[in-house]
Amino acid sequence: MLGFLWSLASFVIALGILVAVHEWGHFWVARRCGVKVERFSVGFGKALWRRTDKLGTEYVIAAIPLGGYVKMLDERVDDVAEEDLPHAFNRQHVLKRIAIIAAGPLTNFIFAIFALFVMYLIGVQTIKPMIGDIQPDSIAGQAGVVQGSVIKRVGERETIDWQAVNLELISYIGNDTLPLTVTLSNSPVEQTKVLNLSTWQFNPDEDSAIDSLGLSVYRPEILNVVGLVAEKSAAAQLGLQVGDKIQQVDGTPMENWEQIVSYVAKRPNADIAIEVLRDERVVRLNGMLGSRQDGENEIGYLGVSPTLAPWSKGVLFTHQYGLFDAIVQASDKTWRLMTLSVEMLGKLITGDVSVKNLSGPISIAQGAGMSASSGIVYFLSFLALISVNLGIINLLPIPVLDGGHLLYYFIELLRGRPVPDSVQEIGFKIGGVLLLLFMSIAIINDITRL
Structure with a gap:
């Protein structure tokens, strides 16, 4: 249960950071293009915290941390006062609209470089x-x-x-x-x-x-030398100590640690006699093994970890790198993650990669929990990877995603007039269905991996 809560908390933190970064990209460029931003929300649903700045933008942290959005003034969504029309998103030149929409994924890539830059400065x-x-x-x-x-x-x-x-x-x-x-x-x-x-x-x-x-x-090499004794374990009851070299178990010579593990696993709750070398003298210990569940099977348990050779x-x-080299390495790593993500999408289309390999929120949460448990540098690496993937996915030319909007705007740029609303509406419906399909496959894959 504790592991689940840790993974959930790590996932919420990671998603909150990445969504805020993505939406901040849209927000920052929209402001500089003269567009009025009505709301900047991290999460959906009931607002847990809100604040309004002097330009009228409402900042919100909402209860459901599974996304976020930037709401810009737009005649296609709400009625707009006459004096605010110059600040409506839909009234901007197509190049400005392209810049605003592209800023989200681009900021994800910049954030990945930043995260890896910090990681390389700290050292991993x-x-x-x-x-x-x-x-x-x-x-x-x-x-x-x-x-x-x-x-x-x-x-x-x-x-x-x-x-x-x-x-x-x-x-x-x-x-x-x-x-x-x-x-x-x-x-x-x-x-x-x-x-x-x-x-x-x-x-x-x-x-x-x-x-x-x-x-x-x-x-x-894994040595037959005890490196850790768990408290209140069978090993502790037997009197095993850190530094003991296990030579025999029940009179059977132990050649390697794998042999010890195998021997113990087959004897849950059994009496056992262990001969160890301690401080250049032989010590014989007697007692009883513990047990633990391994799936449906009960296996023997001693409660020790081995020592590794140097x-x-x-x-x-x-x-680890200095300031300049860290930027170079972070940029190169981000670029490689970007190209690899595109390559994998291509292999998914050609069938070289199965849709069974798609991962959803459960797998991402598990990855977040594992990386966070390993330390800040590993969590930064995880954030960079997910940030790149988020940016690439958002650039796919699927309506409802940023890439779909960009596709419409580039067509508008080429033909000199917007794509008809009816065509855009059909595209958004198809895009919504495709996105729902991929999300469903990913979630089903996650569940089958549990």
């Missing part, structure tokens, strides 16, 4: 893309990719960490081949491995693009 800890185990019969294994290699580029794009690798791998969905440039850990010489994607089966709900190709992220030098590093 990340992992060099060094490859761990390779599945022998996998796509990567068949291409000759070997353990310990470092991925330098996917295609023509440099990959400084695993997040960059994952983004670039996703961009190759639907392609026949994937060029992977790697270096061995003991050699600076680059090698290009061409992966055959004809048999690539990638399901984002089940695994990552990295895993689906047979690659794995290098991790330090990371190899340079594999774990902080991705």
